[in-house]
Amino acid sequence: MFRINAGACASRVLSLLAVVQFIVQVTGTAANAAPTPQEVHFKRGESFAILQGTLKGWDLKEYSLRANKGQRLRLQVTSRRINWLIVRLYPANQSSGDNDLLNSDNNNMFKWEGPLPAGGEYVLRLFIRRTEARRGGSVNYRVKLAIAPGEQPK
Numbered sequence: 001m002f003r004i005n006a007g008a009c010a011s012r013v014l015s016l017l018a019v020v021q022f023i024v025q026v027t028g029t030a031a032n033a034a035p036t037p038q039e040v041h042f043k044r045g046e047s048f049a050i051l052q053g054t055l056k057g058w059d060l061k062e063y064s065l066r067a068n069k070g071q072r073l074r075l076q077v078t079s080r081r082i083n084w085l086i087v088r089l090y091p092a093n094q095s096s097g098d099n100d101l102l103n104s105d106n107n108n109m110f111k112w113e114g115p116l117p118a119g120g121e122y123v124l125r126l127f128i129r130r131t132e133a134r135r136g137g138s139v140n141y142r143v144k145l146a147i148a149p150g151e152q153p154k
Contacts, residue, residue, distance in 0.1 A: 037064035037092075037123050040145060048074075048146035051124075055085075056138040060127035063145075064092060069119040070150030075102065077110040077126070079141045084132045085110075092121035105129075115150055 040049050040063050053061055067073065077087050087110065089102040101122075102112045116122065128139055 035060070035062055037062035039063075040065040040124075042147075047148060048144060051143040051145060052141065053126075054138060054140050055126060055128050057128070057136045058133050060125060062126075063124040063143075064121055065124070065145070065147070066121050067116050067119065067147055068150075069116060071116050072113060072148045072150060073101075073116055073122075074113040074144075074146040074148070075111070075124070076144045077104075077141060078143075079139055081132075081137075081139045082110055084128050084137055084139050085141060086127050086129055088123075088125040090123055090125075091118060092123045095123065 038061075040051065042049050051063055055061060073089075075087075075089065077085065079085055085104065087102060087104040088100050089112070090100045101114065101117075104110060124143070124145065126141060126143070127133075128137055132139075
């Protein structure tokens, strides 16, 4: 004779619901973790843009810009809580940390200038350090991003 143990069945259903809820939370968080980058546009006749915002907790902000190989990019990030911020700059098609042009988590630089190694789209990503994000910390930031032509060959 076949018997169904109601307690074991209910336990399995609850376990399955917990797994489903976890998956929904993880995938929802992952979807929020990779927002579509906001395109950076320069005003007519200008070669710089000012980007401002506020990050809270696990928020992150991404900006994208197109540039040519050899153009010089100048980046200056200011904030009253600059030590809470992590700033990354990388080619959009190579987002792993090994391809960062700037990663402030490694070198604490919040001013950066240099020639761009390739033409194409670049992403500037700002987010709060993990210890402050866990506490729900909030950071206002201001970024001045400027592009200048590269040096002409002699």
